[in-house]
Amino acid sequence: MSYLEAIAAALVLINVALVALRSVWNYPFALVAVTLYAFVFFEAKLYSDMLLQAFFFALNLYGWAAWMRARDESGVPVRWMTDRARRGWGLATIAAWAGWSFAMDRYTDAAAPWIDGAIAMLSITAQWLLARRRVESWILWIIVDLIAVPLFASRGLYATSAVYVVLLGLSIDGLIQWRRAAATGRVAR
Numbered sequence: 001m002s003y004l005e006a007i008a009a010a011l012v013l014i015n016v017a018l019v020a021l022r023s024v025w026n027y028p029f030a031l032v033a034v035t036l037y038a039f040v041f042f043e044a045k046l047y048s049d050m051l052l053q054a055f056f057f058a059l060n061l062y063g064w065a066a067w068m069r070a071r072d073e074s075g076v077p078v079r080w081m082t083d084r085a086r087r088g089w090g091l092a093t094i095a096a097w098a099g100w101s102f103a104m105d106r107y108t109d110a111a112a113p114w115i116d117g118a119i120a121m122l123s124i125t126a127q128w129l130l131a132r133r134r135v136e137s138w139i140l141w142i143i144v145d146l147i148a149v150p151l152f153a154s155r156g157l158y159a160t161s162a163v164y165v166v167l168l169g170l171s172i173d174g175l176i177q178w179r180r181a182a183a184t185g186r187v188a189r
Contacts, residue, residue, distance in 0.1 A: 002043075008036035009163040016167055019130065020174035022078065022181065027064035031057060037160075044155045045111045048104055048120035055124055063131030070133065078133045078178045086136065089125055097121040115151050119144055135182050138175035145171055 011033035018026035038053035101117030126140035
């Protein structure tokens with residue numbers, strides 16, 4: 001484990017804990033963490049995850065602005081998606097995964113193009129839904145965590161793998177909290 005990986009891992013944990021608490025202050029931690037992880041994943045030849053960090057950086061900027069605009073004196077609301085939106089996002093994510101992973105398999109020396117591609121495309125969808133404050137984002141993060149733990153361990157990224165175990169717990173907690181908030185109409189702080 002490098003110092004860079006350790007710092008990035010700690011920042012991710014702080015970020016996700018703040019997201020689960022529905023705190024807008026998660027975003028500064030996310031921006032630094034994704035920048036550091038771009039370097040970590042490049043070294044591990046996990047190119048989908050490396051490129052994903054650039055997307056996360058941009059989407060975190062968007063999410064930060066969106067959460068700030070949605071805030072009022074009572075906080076930031078969270079909601080469920082419609083069934084139609086779920087189907088649309090599901091099909092788009094599967095199509096993106098197949099296309100991206102095929103390209104990574106064919107045109108790069110990526111270590112695990114199909115699994116890494118699944119993590120990347122599910123993460124893009126999850127992060128987009130998180131920025132839009134949708135409860136389903138946490139379900140996708142749980143799936144990402146379950147896939148990422150063994151992949152990162154197999155690449156020798158043990159600290160990152162351990163972080164994803166913790167993220168799994170935080171994602172489950174986030175899902176519970178956001179479900180409760182969506183059901184009761186409570187909003188984020």
